[in-house]
Amino acid sequence: MPAQLVRRGKYSVADPLFVEERRPVLVARKLRRGAEAGDIVLVRVREKGRSLRGEIIKVLGPPDDSRNVYDALFASIETSRTFAPKVEEEAVEAARGEAGERREDLRDLPTVTIDGADAKDFDDAISIERTDDGFRLWVHIADVTHYVRPGSVLDREARRRGNSVYLPGTVAPMLPRALSEEACSLRPGEEKAAVTVEVELAASGEARSSRAYRSRIVSDARLTYEDVDAFLRGEGEILRPDLVQAAYELSRRLKTRAAVRGKLELGGREPEYEVDEGGVPVAARVRRSTPARDLIEELMVLANEEVAKMLRGRPGAVYRVHERPNAEDMEILQERLAAVGVEVEPTPENLGTISHKAKSDAINYLILRALPRASYSSAALGHYGLALENYTHFTSPIRRYSDVLVHRALLGDEQPPEDVTAAAGHVSEREWRSAVCERTADQYTLMWLMRDRVGDNLEGVVVSTAAFGLFVELETGATGLVHVSKLPGWWELEPNGVVLSNDPIGASYRVGDRVLVEFLDVLPLMQRAELRVVRRL
Numbered sequence: 380m381p382a383q384l385v386r387r388g389k390y391s392v393a394d395p396l397f398v399e400e401r402r403p404v405l406v407a408r409k410l411r412r413g414a415e416a417g418d419i420v421l422v423r424v425r426e427k428g429r430s431l432r433g434e435i436i437k438v439l440g441p442p443d444d445s446r447n448v449y450d451a452l453f454a455s456i457e458t459s460r461t462f463a464p465k466v467e468e469e470a471v472e473a474a475r476g477e478a479g480e481r482r483e484d485l486r487d488l489p490t491v492t493i494d495g496a497d498a499k500d501f502d503d504a505i506s507i508e509r510t511d512d513g514f515r516l517w518v519h520i521a522d523v524t525h526y527v528r529p530g531s532v533l534d535r536e537a538r539r540r541g542n543s544v545y546l547p548g549t550v551a552p553m554l555p556r557a558l559s560e561e562a563c564s565l566r567p568g569e570e571k572a573a574v575t576v577e578v579e580l581a582a583s584g585e586a587r588s589s590r591a592y593r594s595r596i597v598s599d600a601r602l603t604y605e606d607v608d609a610f611l612r613g614e615g616e617i618l619r620p621d622l623v624q625a626a627y628e629l630s631r632r633l634k635t636r637a638a639v640r641g642k643l644e645l646g647g648r649e650p651e652y653e654v655d656e657g658g659v660p661v662a663a664r665v666r667r668s669t670p671a672r673d674l675i676e677e678l679m680v681l682a683n684e685e686v687a688k689m690l691r692g693r694p695g696a697v698y699r700v701h702e703r704p705n706a707e708d709m710e711i712l713q714e715r716l717a718a719v720g721v722e723v724e725p726t727p728e729n730l731g732t733i734s735h736k737a738k739s740d741a742i743n744y745l746i747l748r749a750l751p752r753a754s755y756s757s758a759a760l761g762h763y764g765l766a767l768e769n770y771t772h773f774t775s776p777i778r779r780y781s782d783v784l785v786h787r788a789l790l791g792d793e794q795p796p797e798d799v800t801a802a803a804g805h806v807s808e809r810e811w812r813s814a815v816c817e818r819t820a821d822q823y824t825l826m827w828l829m830r831d832r833v834g835d836n837l838e839g840v841v842v843s844t845a846a847f848g849l850f851v852e853l854e855t856g857a858t859g860l861v862h863v864s865k866l867p868g869w870w871e872l873e874p875n876g877v878v879l880s881n882d883p884i885g886a887s888y889r890v891g892d893r894v895l896v897e898f899l900d901v902l903p904l905m906q907r908a909e910l911r912v913v914r915r916l
Contacts, residue, residue: 380404380424381451383442383904384435386416393422393433396904397455397819400424404433414438419447421454442904445659445827449546452820456812458540458551469533470555473526474562478572482595485575490519491600491619492565493607493675500543500552501565502775504573504598505678507625513581514629518682519596521563522572523776524786527554529793534783538802541809543778546820548654552778559777567601574786576682576773584632589685591789607671627670630677637677641766643731645743650821650856660824665856679774680765686789687769691759695788695795697781697803699772700760701753703727712749716742718875719889725749727763740852741842741891745877754807755781757799781806819906825857827903834898836913841892844879846872849888851896851910859908861896866912888912 382393382404391411393404396419404424412435414420419442422433440447453459462470485506492504506517527534537553544551552559565571575594579587600618607623609615617623638644651666683699690696704712704727712725716733721742723733730746737743753764755772762770773789776782784802787793796802839851842858849861863870863879870881880887888894893916900909 380422380433381439381454382420382422382433384411384414384416384418384420391416393420393435396451397816400431402431404431406433406435410434412436412438415441417441419451421451445547445824446549446657448823448827448904449549449820452546452816452823453544453551456544456809456816458544458813460549460551462536462555465532466536467555467557469531470557473528473533474557476526478522478570478595479525479593482572482593483575485517485519485573485594486570486597488517488596489619489622490517490596490598491602491622492567492598493602493604493623493671496603496605499564500559500777501598501601502777503675503679504565504596505622505626505675507622507629509625510579513579513583513587514625516578516580516626516629516678516681518576518578518678518774519565519573519594520575520682520774520782520786521565521777522574522593522786523554523558523563523783524790524793525572525593526558526562527783529787529796533558537783538780538805541780541806542813544813544816546817547652547660547824548658553780554777563777565596565598567598570595570597574790576685578681578685580629582632584629584636586681586685589689591686591689593790604669604671604675607674608669611670623674626678627674630674633677633681634673637680637766641728641731643734643764643766645731645734645746646740647743648740648856650825652824660828663825663828663856680767680770683771683773684767684769686773686785687759687767687771690771690785690788691769693788693791695784695799696759697755697757697771697784697788697799697806698759699753699762699770699781700756700758701762701764702751702760703763704730704750708749712745714875715745715877715890718873718878719745719891739891741840744842745890752811754810755803757803779806780809822857822906823903825855826901826906826908829853829855829857829898829908830901830903832898833900836895836897838916839894839896839910841888841890841894844872844877844888844890849879849912851894853896853898853908857908859896859898859901859910861910861912865910 381396391406419439420435421437424433488506490506492501504519540553543553573594573596576591578589610617648665650663652660653662761768772781773785837853839853842852843850852858868881877890895913896910
């Protein structure tokens with residue numbers, strides 16, 4: 380268990396970090412392994428009566444080094460950047476394997492990958508050509524199941540981890556680097572084993588036919604989102620420009636079809652980080668969708684949909700499902716929207732329209748809170764957010780075990796798991812824990828980067844309210860708290876849950892309000908930032 384060692388009188392106590400356990404762990408001096416007060420450590424814990432006793436098994440180091448905090452976060456969900464020697468050895472041995480003969484030879488087909496500038500595990504590549512009445516698209520995905528055999532030590536560890544976990548400047552991969560960054564990764568200029576989905580499309584973007592098969596490919600270029608965006612703006616040159624232009628045109632038509640069928644677009648903002656050579660974050664910025672990212676997303680969604688259709692009735696199939704919000708969720712959302720000045724009756728069909736008209740991250744947050752969480756299932760229940768009857772995850776087997784299961788079901792040359800429902804539940808739970816870990820890392824990092832800004836005034840938006848105060852998302856992306864003790868008079872949370880009001884003075888704060896706040900204090904390790912309202916904006 381990750382914890383921070385602190386001194387309490389004459390005792391050493393480990394305070395748990397990033398886990399549900401909140402009780403302090405008493406650590407005897409002889410079991411400290413040289414850890415100093417303040418250090419982040421990993422502790423083996425045992426119950427003794429009503430208290431916890433522990434032994435430090437690893438000293439990660441001081442909390443002012445963000446890399447120690449990221450290692451603690453990995454430990455909180457039982458993953459890490461490294462693997463046991465047996466797993467590493469099996470990965471190295473598997474990586475030496477040949478691609479096999481029973482593959483369609485696509486090595487002469489123009490092919491590219493498009494990823495972030497810092498990506499190392501290239502799951503997917505694309506090829507495309509125009510036809511007389513539309514397009515022929517090939518989506519090539521790393522053939523991970525060729526290297527990872529069911530029941531092997533490597534497979535069991537990948538299943539246990541469930542997915543790769545990405546924190547600023549570092550990753551806890553699902554597979555060892557001998558596979559994830561080398562043998563399986565679709566690196567340019569190297570012959571690779573792939574599973575290809577070939578789709579014939581009309582000019583409108585409607586899929587007419589598709590098939591999937593094992594292939595042998597060579598990527599001609601490793602393109603980045605930034606380079607492709609510059610090319611699409613007419614500001615730069617790239618390799619295989621005709622391929623990218625055709626893919627972009629198809630993606631625009633797919634995006635139009637998605638809008639027509641009712642895909643829910645909520646925009647959203649995610650932080651991305653600049654890190655130094657040592658992997659320490661030095662700056663953060665907001666990342667939003669771009670044409671290049673949309674291009675890849677639309678083509679991958681298409682491939683996932685086509686594979687989901689092929690999986691119908693096959694043993695071992697796992698689907699990506701997202702259920703529709705129910706009537707009670709919509710009633711609560713209507714009350715909350717009305718409380719923040721949006722008078723509309725929300726339905727599952729008009730949430731995208733409400734978001735588009737509001738153009739507010741705060742409103743999008745309220746809508747997201749009203750939606751069920753997407754998950755994996757052995758039943759094809761459809762995907763509400765994408766407005767698709769058939770959907771799965773096929774395109775990222777290097778970093779998602781769900782996709783490994785899908786490849787096995789699709790190719791049909793390996794025994795499916797005995798309990799597909801249990802397997803789907805496990806990868807869903809691992810995905811959720813990983814997402815919480817990544818969000819915690821974002822909040823920690825954004826606050827850690829602001830540790831020298833105490834005393835500054837910053838603009839922000841109220842994104843949530845509670846009986847004890849206002850949560851304000853700052854212009855930096857971090858979220859801090861204005862405690863009610865920093866507001867004048869007596870404040871109460873209204874029943875709708877999105878308005879904090881002071882009736883005697885006729886004042887209130889609601890989700891979506893813009894404010895100028897003073898940055899009073901920050902405790903990055905606790906993800907706490909203390910704010911004070913200076914004035915409304």
